[in-house]
Amino acid sequence: MAALSLGVRAAIASFVILAVFLAFWHLGTQGTGPGAAMDPEYAKLMGVTAVTGQSAMPGPGQVGIKLWEHLINPFYDNGPNDKGIGIQLAYSLARVLAGYALAVAVALPLGFAIGMSPLIYRALDPFIQVLRPISPLAWMPLALYTIKDSGLSAIFVIFICSVWPMLLNTAFGVATVRREWLNVARTLEVGRFRLAFAVILPAAAPTIMTGMRISISIAWLVIVAAEMLVGGTGIGYFVWNEWNNLSITNVIIAILAIGMVGMALDQTLGRIARLVTYPE
Template sequence: MVSAVFHSPLETMSAVGAEPVDPPATKVAPSQSVRAEPVEATTGTSTSSVRTARIPFDVRAAWLRVLPPVLGIGLLVLLWELVSLRSSSGLPTPVETFHQAVAVFSDPFYRKGPNDQGIGWNVLSSLQRVALGFGLAAAVGIPAGFMIGRFTFLSRMFNPLISLLRPVSPLAWLPIGLMVFKGANPAAIWTIFICSIWPMIINTAVGVQRVPSDYMNVARVLNLSEWKIVTRILFPAVLPYMLTGVRLAVGTAWLVIVAAEMLTGGVGIGFWVWDEWNNLNVRNIIIAIFVIGMVGLLLEYALIKLATAFTFEEVKT
């Protein structure tokens, strides 16, 4: 085995201006194999210590990200505790509500009759109504918004109607639904539909009207059909506005379904809240409030992620 020999540059220079001397060549027998030996660096550090530098963990940024939400929740719990201790109306404390929540969520899908079901079934029933009403509103509102924004005649025709009907409270439509559909469940879906359709129509129409005129001029020059104008030009440009309308609509729908179910009865998170109030079970009402907030937050977060995935603009809460 032949080991490599390293020479210092000072050793190979005999004087200033002298030519460098090449190290003598080493002959290796054909039967011998040359194997390179690991050589340590001259600085004394081993090769195992030379690794890719890791990105340092920013403790301060992580602490600033975690600390404010924890302080906010802690402040809420503290105020709740103070109010419950000084209240004479029997408001449960956070500890009592937590123990009740453990009991409620230990079996959220029980069935003991048509009006006595777990909180899981009630949430799923409310989500089902929201999905049906919201889906119908999207199927009608988004194409209507494209047409109103695309054609000036339709815009002038429907703008007064939208301005008149949009400020009406969604619950004001509930008696109309009960009279027309003769049932509590279709009436609740109708209420979700009528309150969800306006944000979709308005935001989609505004997005169509804000499409740059240069795009439409190019479409006229190329003699594109109306279908290609909608699918190739309008839809990509209007998508951020449309998703914003969808996000606003689903938030409104989830707010309205609770109040609608309180009035119509049946199975649903709104009916569950009203039923627990009739039973004077305030702890379950507080649990339902947190459940409603968490479900609404998850719906909002999912739609924000959807909007971020399909648009090039930064979508923030």
């Protein structure tokens, strides 16, 4: 047998793992058949699960059928409590990108200032140390009270959770630019503006991008919880709504969708990070 490349072998292994998982899932959710004969009235009270032995947990087949329904019609809108999963994801993405963009606009300039000035670093350090470990959801009541808009509050929560990794990484990247590159710029009498944009920014770009990548992952984690709280729209609200509907199938599909979108966000930033990375 010809030796297969590592990539092909890994793909085969992944496929086998998936198949095994689906097989166990399928077997685990199989009905056990009708239980012991019971009084029809009692059976009515107990519901279909008890009567047929059918698990409330859907099997892979059921999820697959439902997923197909969502995929062929992701953007339907039948009123406030029945929107397509595509619309819900778009709401969540829009909130994440708005909060994230705000965080970029604040974290990059501030991180530059902190990284370039030991005074600003020391002055702001206690605030950062206290604010950073706060769970972003703890801000939610304060945001709701002051902003008085649940949608904007969710965006604020995304902002506050994604600002810290970017801020700290930018400050670190700027502060640790190689001394010799700064010395080159000094001997060439490079001005402050050009120093920041032509030397420090490209030198710190890989570190900054790492922070931005961490931030987008955290933002995507937090939006689900935030939308469960504020309600109305978004994938987080969708999950909670389907839980209230006891539609485990839709919850599983939402989980899958959250994972896929999170991966896409991370891969996109990873690709940008590769563009600004330089070999030394």
